[in-house]
Structure formats: C-alpha cells, structure tokens
Amino acid sequence: MRKRSVRDLEVRGRRVLVRADFNVPLEGGRITDDTRIRAALPTVRYLLEQGAAVILCSHLGRPKGKVVEELRLAPVARRLEELLGRPVRALTEVVGPEVERRLADLEPGQVALLENLRFHPGETANDPAFAEALARLAEVYVNDAFGAAHRAHASVVGVAERLPAAAGFLLERELEVLGSLLEKPRRPFWAVLGGAKVSDKIGVIQRLLEICDGLAIGGAMANTLLVARGFAVGRSLYEPEQVEPARRWLEAAGDRLLLPADLVVTERLEPGASSRVVPVDRIPAEAMAVDVGPATLAAWQERLGAAGTVFWNGPLGVFEVEPFHRGTFALAEFLAGLDAVTVVGGGDSVAAVRRTGVADRIDHISTGGGASLEFLEGKELPGVAVLPDAPAATGGAGMPAVAGGAGADHGAAASRPARPDPAEGTGSGTGQGGMGA
Numbered sequence: 001m002r003k004r005s006v007r008d009l010e011v012r013g014r015r016v017l018v019r020a021d022f023n024v025p026l027e028g029g030r031i032t033d034d035t036r037i038r039a040a041l042p043t044v045r046y047l048l049e050q051g052a053a054v055i056l057c058s059h060l061g062r063p064k065g066k067v068v069e070e071l072r073l074a075p076v077a078r079r080l081e082e083l084l085g086r087p088v089r090a091l092t093e094v095v096g097p098e099v100e101r102r103l104a105d106l107e108p109g110q111v112a113l114l115e116n117l118r119f120h121p122g123e124t125a126n127d128p129a130f131a132e133a134l135a136r137l138a139e140v141y142v143n144d145a146f147g148a149a150h151r152a153h154a155s156v157v158g159v160a161e162r163l164p165a166a167a168g169f170l171l172e173r174e175l176e177v178l179g180s181l182l183e184k185p186r187r188p189f190w191a192v193l194g195g196a197k198v199s200d201k202i203g204v205i206q207r208l209l210e211i212c213d214g215l216a217i218g219g220a221m222a223n224t225l226l227v228a229r230g231f232a233v234g235r236s237l238y239e240p241e242q243v244e245p246a247r248r249w250l251e252a253a254g255d256r257l258l259l260p261a262d263l264v265v266t267e268r269l270e271p272g273a274s275s276r277v278v279p280v281d282r283i284p285a286e287a288m289a290v291d292v293g294p295a296t297l298a299a300w301q302e303r304l305g306a307a308g309t310v311f312w313n314g315p316l317g318v319f320e321v322e323p324f325h326r327g328t329f330a331l332a333e334f335l336a337g338l339d340a341v342t343v344v345g346g347g348d349s350v351a352a353v354r355r356t357g358v359a360d361r362i363d364h365i366s367t368g369g370g371a372s373l374e375f376l377e378g379k380e381l382p383g384v385a386v387l388p389d390a391p392a393a394t395g396g397a398g399m400p401a402v403a404g405g406a407g408a409d410h411g412a413a414a415s416r417p418a419r420p421d422p423a424e425g426t427g428s429g430t431g432q433g434g435m436g437a
C-alpha cells in the first residue's frame with residue numbers, strides 16, 4: 001500500500017515541518033558531500049511553489065542530547081541557501097519559545113531550518129513532550145528523511161502521530177527504487193558491508209546471509225569478525241561486545257562470507273602516515289587496520305565478478321584519510337564497471353563513490369545506509385509505517401486529495417481539534433518526483 005504523498009496534501013498558506021536527513025559528512029566544519037541536501041530539494045521546492053512556509057529539521061551526527069558546537073546545522077543552512085537561491089532562516093535552538101518567536105513571521109515561500117534535533121534528548125527517546133513541541137511549530141508534516149526512517153525518533157515517528165503527515169518525494173522514490181531493485185534481485189545477489197557503525201549493523205549479517213548469495217565484509221565491521229575468528233587486531237577499531245554473538249553464527253556462514261585476507265595497518269591515523277600491508281594473522285599489537293589490502297580486493301573481485309546484483313553499505317577503510325582510501329575507491333570503481341545491478345547506500349559510502357567520480361555508473365545511489373539495510377532485511381521502517389496510507393480514491397498518484405481525515409492521522413485531529421486536516425483540502429496538482437542527486 002502506498003503512503004500518503006506530499007502531493008495529497010493541501011499546503012498553500014500553511015507551515016510545513018519537513019524532516020530531512022542532512023546528516024552529511026563534515027571535515028573541519030566543511031560539508032564534503034552534499035548528496036543528502038540535494039536529494040531533499042525536490043520536496044522543498046515543490047512545497048515553496050505550492051505556497052507553503054517550509055520548516056526543515058534534521059539530525060547531524062550523534063551529539064547524545066547535548067549541544068556540540070561542531071555539529072550545528074549552520075553549514076547545512078548555508079549550502080541550502082546556495083542550492084535554493086533564497087535565504088534560509090537558521091535557528092540556533094530546536095524547540096521552545098525563542099524558536100516559536102523566530103518562526104512567528106515566516107511567510108509562505110520562506111524557509112527555516114531548526115537546530116540539530118539530537119541536541120535535545122527528547123529526539124532519540126521519542127519523548128512525547130518533545131514531539132508535541134515540534135508539532136506545535138507547524139500545521140502539516142512531511143517526512144523526506146529516508147536515511148533516518150529506521151529510527152523511531154520524535155521527529156520521525158512522534159510528530160507524524162500528531163500532525164497530518166505524508167511522505168516527501170525522496171522517501172517515496174527510495175522505497176520505489178529499492179523495492180524494485182532488491183525485492184527480486186538478479187542473482188547471484190551479493191552484499192558488501194563495511195563502515196564503523198558495528199553494533200548498529202552487525203545484527204544484519206545473519207539476515208543478509210539468508211537473503212544474499214554472498215556477503216563480503218570490510219571496514220571496522222570486519223575487525224570485529226576477525227577477533228571472533230580468533231585473530232588479534234592490535235589497536236584497530238572493533239566492538240568487543242559483538243565478538244561473542246558473532247562467533248556463534250560466523251562458523252555456519254561457510255564460504256559465502258568473505259572476510260579480508262590482508263589489511264593495511266598504520267600506527268598513526270594521519271594523512272600520509274607510514275603504513276604497510278599485512279596478512280590478517282599478522283596485525284602488530286601497536287597498529288590499527290584502516291583499509292583492506294590488495295589480496296583481499298583481488299579475491300573479492302573474482303567472486304563478485306559474476307554477481308547479478310550488488311548492494312554496498314559501509315566504506316572498506318578510513319577513506320577520508322589518504323592513503324587509506326584505496327580499498328574503498330577500488331571497490332567503487334570495480335562496481336561501476338560491473339555488468340550487474342549496483343546499489344550503494346549510506347552517507348559516507350555515497351561520499352566515497354562520488355569522490356571516485358563513478359557515481360553515474362552506479363544504478364542507484366541511496367541516501368540511506370542503515371535505513372536501506374533494514375529495508376533490505378524486510379523490516380518495516382518505523383518512519384514509513386507511521387505514515388497514513390494514500391487516499392484510496394487517488395492511489396497516491398498525484399490526483400486531488402479527497403480522503404485522509406482524523407483516523408488516517410492517528411488521532412492527530414483528536415489531539416488538535418482546532419486544526420483542519422490539510423489533507424482534506426482540494427488537492428495540489430502533480431508536482432515532481434525523483435531525487436535531486
């Protein structure tokens with residue numbers, strides 16, 4: 001069943017809270033990849049054209065409920081201004097009287113951006129009071145944050161329960177494209193997993209081994225599995241708490257699970273630091289593994305060469321620091337040249353693919369990392385589940401909105417009786433689809 005679309009909402013003259021995923025890679029306060037910002041533009045532009053006042057919100061990094069200066073959204077606001085060609089009112093708080101005062105005169109056609117949602121502890125806790133405070137800022141809610149749709153957080157789930165809610169164009173398109181590419185994948189179907197969010201994502205391995213014909217693992221994720229296999233990894237990043245669970249199912253995986261055979265190790269994680277390649281059983285105690293080695297890449301390329309579909313999330317090394325980008329870049333180039341359906345998802349993974357200059361030869365660049373993995377697992381994403389279904393009369397295909405109503409809004413009207421449901425308006429025409437990037 002399709003979800004209610006932003007096209008099904010009457011937004012003219014209304015304040016629309018748009019949850020985006022502006023969790024972009026930053027280096028020294030500079031945005032190194034703006035894919036996730038560009039990807040939200042179609043929805044923002046559409047809402048502005050329709051005469052809405054747009055209040056954007058997002059998380060950035062994991063500040064754990066406190067203000068972290070380096071994780072303010074100001075650089076995102078500046079980039080949005082450049083891309084939209086109009087001012088963006090950047091707020092320095094998330095909710096509260098000062099925010100309400102600064103938004104009081106936001107006119108249709110104007111854009112504001114709230115401060116990093118995760119500066120407030122209520123965001124990740126999906127605290128009802130925080131969700132209510134966010135909901136108070138707008139009359140309508142649009143979720144366009146596919147990358148955060150797997151998080152049952154206040155701005156993803158809580159607000160959707162309190163305001164008339166719909167999916168933005170990016171969210172719609174991600175579900176459609178990932179659905180068609182990954183639900184009946186061309187086989188053999190391979191997944192490549194890496195990155196640093198080990199405890200978040202290690203649980204997916206077991207399920208991926210059921211879904212896929214093969215799974216290759218690099219990055220810090222591999223370090224954890226290498227420890228489970230009995231190797232010492234020196235000062236490498238890994239998750240001690242995940243070693244025991246990994247041990248239990250690792251053996252059963254057999255040769256469908258590929259781990260690195262060799263690794264690039266260094267003693268200092270700095271640009272140009274001296275490094276060398278060692279077999280996995282020779283990681284020096286004082287060194288850390290920061291990339292996969294050439295023997296690993298050669299072995300993986302041989303196995304993945306016959307793949308019909310490859311899904312990749314998570315860099316194979318610390319690609320932000322040269323020369324530890326080599327494994328990640330080599331994989332990106334290999335996938336680009338492969339005669340297979342290729343999907344790359346994740347903030348850092350996509351940044352890496354763009355840096356190699358091969359993004360246009362990847363079939364789908366997804367804004368979701370953890371989100372696309374959970375989608376692939378077959379899990380229902382909380383941010384999608386909470387959205388009302390498309391009005392039956394239109395099938396969500398961009399026709400005038402006639403349905404919706406209090407029931408479809410999970411009691412929103414009941415808790416906010418003074419507000420009409422904009423979804424019951426006269427409709428909003430066709431609009432545009434697709435990702436901006």
Ligand SMILES: Nc1ncnc2c1ncn2[C@@H]1O[C@H](COP(=O)(O)OP(=O)(O)OP(=O)(O)O)[C@@H](O)[C@H]1O
Pocket residue numbers: 147194195196197218219220223237289290291313314315316317318319320345346347348349350367368369370371
């Ligand atoms: N061996 C390693 N040791 C330490 N960090 C690593 C290693 N390999 C990769 N990384 C780091 O992993 C990070 C990216 O991991 P992450 O899981 O966030 O991927 P992602 O593509 O951004 O997915 P998501 O969108 O879910 O965040 C990069 O910053 C990279 O430096």
Ligand SMILES: O=C(O)[C@H](O)COP(=O)(O)O
Pocket residue numbers: 021023061062147148151197346347368369370371
């Ligand atoms: O980078 C991502 O995958 C999303 O922005 C979600 O971030 P999170 O893993 O910190 O919730």
Ligand SMILES: [Mg+2]
Pocket residue numbers: 346347348369
């Ligand atoms: Mg990331």
